[in-house]
Amino acid sequence: MDHASIMIFSLAIYSAPYSSQASYTAYQFAVALLSQGHSLHRVFFYQDGVHNATNLAAPPQDEFDLQKAWQQLAKDYQLDLVVCIAAALRRGILNEGEAKRYDKASHNCAEEFTISGLGQLVEAAAVSDKLISFGY
């Protein structure tokens, strides 16, 4: 394998922020791989990982804001941040469309995050050279 070549990564995140360190580890791994010039095809938030996408979290101002960091990274590198729809609906992570569909008063899926199906994880595994899982 030619290590100097650009590789395609995807990440799968299974943990909520604050309940374990895993989503922060995943973020730092993403920063490192992008800084090395590799490509990040998709970040897939599954199971409790969907909590990374709520725009109602308000962490103290002197703490690292992981969600803002993901959003900034997504803007800087045009990342595809995908939230599993089945996991998200169960945990109350809704975008405008899903809120309408389920007759909910509000929606909370943060900008830069897209709600989509598990097929996006399968596609990411098929397209990427490496799929790295960050378990709870």
Added chain:
Amino acid sequence: MSTLHTINKSPYAHNALSSCLKVCAMNDGILLLEDGVFGALISAPGAQELQILIKHGANVFALVNDIKARGLEEKVAPDIKLIDYNTFVQLTLDHRCVQSWY
């Protein structure tokens, strides 16, 4: 080619490391991260098995940020290499696949 095993749970509380050691091949790599870095202690459960594996050619790594965050720099067993995130990325490329134990 070989597998990189990542372990993010402390061996004092979980069996992620011991489960991994049961299937880890001699030419595999093991990366300890998050609370998994407690597995790098000389006195950790599984430390002897880890040293045997290292003597037979396996590479064992620990994420230096997580070691430092827990104040374990002085307590890491011999031949466990401390690495940063850039090396973590490179390790995933040096191995055929990555198995996350959690």
